[in-house]
Amino acid sequence: MSRRILVINGHPDPSRQRFVAALCAAYAEGARAAGHQVRLIEVGRLALPTLRSAEDFIGGPVPPAAQGAQADIRWAEHLVVAHPLWLGSAPALLKGFFEQVFRYGFAVPAPGGKAFGGLLGGRSARVVVTMGMPAAIYRLGFGAFGVRGLERGILWLAGFSPIRRTLIGRVEADEDARKRWLQRVRDLGKRGA
Numbered sequence: 001m002s003r004r005i006l007v008i009n010g011h012p013d014p015s016r017q018r019f020v021a022a023l024c025a026a027y028a029e030g031a032r033a034a035g036h037q038v039r040l041i042e043v044g045r046l047a048l049p050t051l052r053s054a055e056d057f058i059g060g061p062v063p064p065a066a067q068g069a070q071a072d073i074r075w076a077e078h079l080v081v082a083h084p085l086w087l088g089s090a091p092a093l094l095k096g097f098f099e100q101v102f103r104y105g106f107a108v109p110a111p112g113g114k115a116f117g118g119l120l121g122g123r124s125a126r127v128v129v130t131m132g133m134p135a136a137i138y139r140l141g142f143g144a145f146g147v148r149g150l151e152r153g154i155l156w157l158a159g160f161s162p163i164r165r166t167l168i169g170r171v172e173a174d175e176d177a178r179k180r181w182l183q184r185v186r187d188l189g190k191r192g193a
Contacts, residue, residue: 003192004037006076010083010094014044019130019171019178020082026182027080027128030189038189039072043097051099058104058111066100073101078124078192079160081150084171085131085138089146098154107158118159125160126193127151128168128185135169164193 007028011020021042028038046065051057062070073079083090104110107120129147131138138144144167151163166188168181 002035002037003031004075004077005031005039005080005189005192006072006078007031007038007040007080008082008097009040009042009044010081010090010097012044012091012093014042018084020084020128022178022182023082023128023130023168023185024080026186027082027189030186031192032189034190034192036189036192039075041069041072043094046097048097048100050096057099062103063100066097066103069097069101070106073120073123076123078126079155080126080128081155082128083130085129085146088142090150098150102154102158107154118157121159121161123160125151125155125163126166126188127155127163128166130168130171132172133169135167138169139167 005028007024009021009024011018015021016025024040028040031038046069048063048065051060053060081094083094086092089095102108105119108118109116127147127150144165147165147167151165155163166185170177
């Protein structure tokens with residue numbers, strides 16, 4: 001069954017040479033080969049200002065790039081967010097992207113409103129995170145708190161379920177390991193998972 005999939009490359013560096021960019025391309029390639037519809041957002045290429053106050057978050061104007069991302073997210077049935085691990089979490093630019101895009105009235109109800117729960121229900125998500133350390137150490141030793149913050153504090157709160165994760169450790173490993181990871185992610189794309 002064909003799905004509408006939005007792939008978000010959350011690496012702040014828009015270079016196609018980044019491993020996160022290769023993972024996004026592999027996922028999209030696998031998904032398209034299986035008949036899924038795919039759109040791509042590259043956060044590093046967007047012009048989004050930083051929110052600096054609660055007033056801006058609640059009622060400030062939504063920049064055109066964020067409006068386009070909101071349209072793509074509304075279109076999607078499945079969201080794939082890929083990013084490197086920086087200081088234990090997602091890069092600041094990706095967090096800023098979510099702050100601009102997942103506003104009240106789009107992702108969650110406005111404060112004091114009658115609605116409860118996320119407004120983007122009926123969609124699933126996968127979070128793909130690359131890191132220099134072994135993934136098991138991040139998961140077990142650090143509790144994967146940065147990834148859990150994205151999963152629970154942003155995606156789940158907005159209504160995404162289920163949310164799955166793929167942690168890719170030791171990204172500076174040999175080329176064969178990278179090729180295996182690209183194939184695994186390509187296979188996830190084929191399944192639309």
